[in-house]
Amino acid sequence: MKLLVTGGSGQLGRAIVRLGSDQHQIVAPGSVELDVTSARAVRSAISETRPDLVIHAGAMTDVDGCERDPITAYRINGLGTQNLAAATWSAGIPLLYVSTNFVFEGELDRAYLEFDAPRPISVYGASKLAGEHAVAALNPQHYIVRTAMVYDETGRNFVNSMLRLASEHPKLTIVNDQSGNPTYAGDLALGILLLIEQPAFGTYHLTNAGTASWYEWAVRIFELSGLDIPVEPIPASQFKRAATPPANGAMQNMAAASLGIELPDWQDALRRCLQRRIEQAG
Ligand SMILES: NC(=O)c1ccc[n+]([C@@H]2O[C@H](COP(=O)([O-])OP(=O)(O)OC[C@H]3O[C@@H](n4cnc5c(N)ncnc54)[C@H](OP(=O)(O)O)[C@@H]3O)[C@@H](O)[C@H]2O)c1
Numbered sequence: 001m002k003l004l005v006t007g008g009s010g011q012l013g014r015a016i017v018r019l020g021s022d023q024h025q026i027v028a029p030g031s032v033e034l035d036v037t038s039a040r041a042v043r044s045a046i047s048e049t050r051p052d053l054v055i056h057a058g059a060m061t062d063v064d065g066c067e068r069d070p071i072t073a074y075r076i077n078g079l080g081t082q083n084l085a086a087a088t089w090s091a092g093i094p095l096l097y098v099s100t101n102f103v104f105e106g107e108l109d110r111a112y113l114e115f116d117a118p119r120p121i122s123v124y125g126a127s128k129l130a131g132e133h134a135v136a137a138l139n140p141q142h143y144i145v146r147t148a149m150v151y152d153e154t155g156r157n158f159v160n161s162m163l164r165l166a167s168e169h170p171k172l173t174i175v176n177d178q179s180g181n182p183t184y185a186g187d188l189a190l191g192i193l194l195l196i197e198q199p200a201f202g203t204y205h206l207t208n209a210g211t212a213s214w215y216e217w218a219v220r221i222f223e224l225s226g227l228d229i230p231v232e233p234i235p236a237s238q239f240k241r242a243a244t245p246p247a248n249g250a251m252q253n254m255a256a257a258s259l260g261i262e263l264p265d266w267q268d269a270l271r272r273c274l275q276r277r278i279e280q281a282g
Pocket residue numbers: 006007008009010011012013030031032034035036037056057058059060061076080098099100101128147148149150151155156
């Protein structure tokens with residue numbers, strides 16, 4: 001297939017290019033080459049590239065930044081996605097939109113299923129949900145893929161932040177009453193590449209299996225990296241930030257599993273990512 005991937009310079013965009021290019025012809029512009037907030041630029045990119053399918057991985061992902069600048073968040077995550085939904089519908093091609101566990105409130109006492117009602121408590125979550133609504137309303141050939149806590153070897157993510165903070169501080173305090181499914185961009189990319197082989201349009205939860213709090217995730221990062229740094233668990237109420245992540249951000253993959261698509265356990269994924277990070281550094 002020929003794929004157009006928005007957000008090609010991001011963690012997921014790069015992973016899709018890295019893992020999908022043997023099988024697919026992939027065009028993956030960053031925001032400078034394709035700014036999704038311009039309806040005209042989106043239409044031109046589709047008419048010039050003539051893709052068989054678009055993967056919309058581009059987004060304003062700075063969750064606290066979205067809270068401080070809701071207009072920009074809605075412009076990129078809501079309107080940008082609406083532009084892609086309308087343009088892919090006119091071109092008669094499917095759209096895969098990458099969304100987030102932040103669409104959920106986080107108060108359930110079990111992992112969220114694809115069919116649970118979204119109720120975002122942050123601007124980021126609300127703007128991504130606006131994107132989901134646009135996709136569902138405008139292009140019936142759509143996949144909405146919700147994921148969470150995405151990290152890669154490089155880029156701005158929790159794993160790299162923890163490793164940097166560990167080299168700068170003698171001890172760390174990390175939030176222990178918010179949890180979700182840490183997800184390696186490489187595993188998510190492979191899941192998405194499997195999903196688009198099937199015309200099984202709908203809403204999916206694709207994350208690595210298993211749940212962790214930010215504290216549990218940090219502790220495992222340090223254990224697997226051989227770093228002996230004291231980490232103190234704290235409640236979210238003691239960590240000041242602009243946005244509030246869902247307390248229970250865990251999602252269950254019911255829909256993709258029924259197609260035979262399941263991602264490995266998060267600890268296995270983290271081990272592989274840290275190994276690749278060492279190989280790349282050496
Ligand atoms: N990261 C997470 O923890 C997480 C969790 C749940 C869901 N998701 C979703 O997963 C998807 C991929 O996230 P990621 O981790 O790969 O994010 P990322 O590394 O922050 O990359 C975001 C990408 O979006 C691009 N972008 C920003 N504004 C844009 C615009 N106006 N037009 C086109 N592209 C624009 C960026 O381009 P430039 O670099 O050129 O600005 C970058 O390529 C996103 O839809 C995100 O909402 C992420």
